[in-house]
Amino acid sequence: MVTKAGDRIVVESEKVGAAQRRGEILEVIAHASGTEYLVRWDDGHQTSIRPHGGNVRFESAPAGRRR
Numbered sequence: 001m002v003t004k005a006g007d008r009i010v011v012e013s014e015k016v017g018a019a020q021r022r023g024e025i026l027e028v029i030a031h032a033s034g035t036e037y038l039v040r041w042d043d044g045h046q047t048s049i050r051p052h053g054g055n056v057r058f059e060s061a062p063a064g065r066r067r
Contacts, residue, residue, distance in 0.1 A: 003028055006061035009039055014055060025058075 003009075003025060011021045023041035029048075030036075040046045 003035075003037070003058050004061070008059040008061065009037060009049075009051075010057050010059065011049070011051065012055045012057075024061075 005025055005027055007025045009023055009025055013020060021041055023039040025037050026040055026046070027038035028035060029038065034050055036048050036050050038046070038048050
């Protein structure tokens with residue numbers, strides 16, 4: 001899946017029993033070493049993340065919500 005601003009990101013916790021984090025992708029930043037995402041989490045915080053392994057999934061934004 002090609003991710004775009006407006007898509008959702010879901011990060012599963014690596015710690016048993018901890019809640020997953022969900023947020024909206026604000027910006028996709030390509031680097032030679034991988035992709036970085038600027039994310040506004042559902043709790044209002046904003047961070048950049050470079051997900052790895054199998055702990056992340058992306059959900060497409062509805063057609064009218066993509067930036």
